[in-house]
Amino acid sequence: MSEQVTYLPLARKWRSRSFDELVGQELAVKILKNSLYRNTIFPVYIFAGQRGCGKTSMARIFAAGLLCEKLHNFRQNTAQPIPCACCEICEAVRVGAHPDVIEIDAASHTGVENVRTLIEASTFLPLRGTHKIYVIDEAHMLSKAAFNAFLKVLEEPPQGVVFILATTDYHKIIDTVRSRAFHIFFDPIAPHILQQHLEKICIAESMTYEPAALALISRATQGSLRDAIMLLERVFLSEEAVNIAFVERLLGYVDHVRVVQLADFLVQKKWTELEAELEALELLGADAQRIWDQLIDVLSDYAYVHSEYRAQAFEALPQFFTHESVFIKTIHKHIMLKMICARVMGFGEDDSSASNVAVKQSESQSRMQPKAQQKTQPKKVDQPVTEKSVPAFCAIAQESVPEVQKARVPEGVRVSAEAFPTWWPKFLEKVSAGSDFSLYAFFTLIRGARYTETSGTLTFFCSTDQGLCKEYIAQKRDQWIDHAQLFSGAIASVAFEEVTGDVAKKASSQKVSEVAKKVGASSAKPTSKDWPIAAMAVELFGGRVQAGSDGSIEKFTKKDSSIHRSEKAINDQIDVNQNGECHKKIKE
Ligand SMILES: [Zn+2]
Incomplete structure (x- = not known):
């Protein structure tokens, strides 16, 4: 033969x-x-x-x-x-x-x-x-x-x-x-049986293999023998030995060690490290959904296997599941993952003993607010949305927000204070038409702006709970400053100013009532714990959030994929006061 x-x-x-x-x-x-x-x-x-x-x-x-x-x-x-x-x-x-x-x-x-x-x-x-x-x-x-x-x-x-x-x-x-x-x-084939079978094949076909690699193949193919064998063959034909690193790469897995690191930062509430790691993974092209899945796996291990972080993992997991439906539906998964992690770590919770970060945050807030206002700070987390219980979602400690003071040599003609109100909507339109969606999204959270001609300072107005927003805009200065130059504007420095008094109050109350309407507050009574994510999602991505009967977010519908707003549309939403400052219109 x-x-x-x-x-x-x-x-x-x-x-x-x-x-x-x-x-x-x-x-x-x-x-x-x-x-x-x-x-x-x-x-x-x-x-x-x-x-x-x-x-x-x-x-x-x-x-x-x-x-x-x-x-x-x-x-x-x-x-x-x-x-x-x-x-x-x-x-x-x-x-x-x-x-x-x-x-x-x-x-x-x-x-x-x-x-x-x-x-x-x-x-x-x-x-x-x-x-x-x-x-x-x-x-x-x-x-x-x-x-x-x-x-x-x-x-x-x-x-x-x-x-x-x-x-x-x-x-x-x-x-x-x-x-x-x-x-x-027919039952899905159990991973350990699948693994034994793969080992048998490896031995018969004289393949060198790492047992951990076969275990991963068995888990990843979810009970399908054919898929498992085909995956094994792909690895075998690409590498000399069936090794776990290659299987992970083939499956698009994120390096397990890095995910464990991520989980550690999360339970230890180390925001800066966690954020840096998430950004590094994003740069590497890691899939946010994959990071999410693996993070849940690691946290589950922490929760159910004896671990020093058991209690923290038990606390974190339900919060991830609460936000899962929003995460699955958004197309901006990396931003959402970051926000949800921030939420899980206690940003935006009013109980100042919740975490070190929260303590830091509340300290910085109390320094910024007059005593009378502090007394109205709500203590309970689970009360329904009211004007009083506005939680400071993602309020990164004030000290950590870099104030951008990088001197920039003025170029061209300065924007005059008088011309600023016509310049500002044009600038926003440019940002909205730009390719950086996150930047645009954060600019929509900005409450307004002022231009000081003498110093060439562009001051953005924002409310106290927009730490993340400030930080992002400051970081991406080099990107949006180009839009400013298009209008011959010379910006020597950038500053952020927290809007206080009526403007902030009106802005907040409008935001809460608007969001409350969107999440169906009257019928479903979402808790203050739930709405910030909804608010951020609505503000960032447009669309609608539906609340479940228990007040959790059940459904998030994105309005449309186009984010570009015309100058006129932006202009319609801007009020100019007697000082030449631009403010977002407050709906009564
Ligand atoms: Zn026969």
């Missing part, structure tokens, strides 16, 4: 050929072997289970067993293998050349015509054996008309005909068909 020249993919090479070789489906094997032994064969079977868990292989093995020349021996002595895998029939079924075993892919034969042809053919007697077996793969893809045509033959099946409907979507098979079939459910 000539040596095999073409490479046989591992998934095909290692396809199970007997009941004993099938991985992780003991119950299904037992049922089918027993029905062969007792000669109890049903006319219709439904094999249901996720992809890659052995349904089609099982159907072929069962068909071979049913037709095998040695079936008689098996019925006398169950120790005999079935199918025997050595007779002519077994071989014919294995290579797909047996005329009485017909495999149909329903995904490409969905129509009623295909089913009629099949039914017609099924009425003819088997060519070689006692049974004729139809294996219909992806059976849920059949059209309703096709199913109905099929129903007739299911009610009165021709003698010796067996239909095996394999499906990954059991519920899409119509009820009338389901109720006439014998069901066999």
Whole structure:
């Protein structure tokens, strides 16, 4: 015999050929072997289970067993293998050349015509054996008309005909068909069984491997043997040894050590380090969803395995889950991840004992606020949204916000104080048309601006709870300053001023009532713990937030993907006061 020249993919090479070789489906094997032994064969079977868990292989093995020349021996002595895998029939079924075993892919034969042809053919007697077996793969893809045509033959099946409907979507098979079939459910293959099988393959194929790499492949492929073997093959063909680093890269995983580091920063409430690490990962192109998933995994380990951070992890996890639906729906996942981490770390919580950061924050706030105002600071976190309980979401400690005082040599003509009100909306429009969405989003949070001609200082107004916003705008100075230059403006320095008095009060009350309306405060009463994320999401991304009955955020609908606002639209929202300052309009 000539040596095999073409490479046989591992998934095909290692396809199970007997009941004993099938991985992780003991119950299904037992049922089918027993029905062969007792000669109890049903006319219709439904094999249901996720992809890659052995349904089609099982159907072929069962068909071979049913037709095998040695079936008689098996019925006398169950120790005999079935199918025997050595007779002519077994071989014919294995290579797909047996005329009485017909495999149909329903995904490409969905129509009623295909089913009629099949039914017609099924009425003819088997060519070689006692049974004729139809294996219909992806059976849920059949059209309703096709199913109905099929129903007739299911009610009165021709003698010796067996239909095996394999499906990954059991519920899409119509009820009338389901109720006439014998069901066999295939479980996802357990990771440890999958890993053992992969080890067996590695040894047989002389692959060098790291057990941890195989464990990761087993976990990542979620019970699909075919996916696991295909992934193993990809690694094997790319690397000399099956190593975990490469598997992680292939799967788009973030370096586990870095995620553990991230989790540590989170539970230790080290905001600066955490933020830097998140930004570094973003720069590396790490997927935010992947970071989220792995972070949850690590925190779960902390919570359930003995760990010094057990209590903190228990506290953090539910908060992540509360915000999960918003996180999943937003397309700006990196920003949202950062915000949620900030929230989990206690930014925006009124209980000053919650964390060191919160203490720092409340200290800096108390220094900024007059005594009378401090007394109105709410202590309870869980009260419904009211004007009084505005939490300072993401209020980074004041000291950490860098005041940008970098001198810039004035160029061109200075913007005059008089011309500033016409300049400001133009500038905002430029920012909104720019490519940096985050920058634009943060600029929408800015309450207004003033230009001081004598010093060339551009002062942004913001409220006390916008630390993150200030920090970001300060950091990205080089980006937006170019827009300023477009209008021949000369900006020597940039400053931030917290808006106090009526403007801030009005702004806050407007913001709260607006958000409260959006989250359905009157009916669902979202708690003050919930709304800041909603508010940020609405402000950042537009759209609508729906509150669940328990006050949690249930649904976040994004308005539209276009963020560009025209100069006129911006202008309509700006009030200019007698000092030439621009302020966001306050809706009454
Ligand atoms: Zn045989």
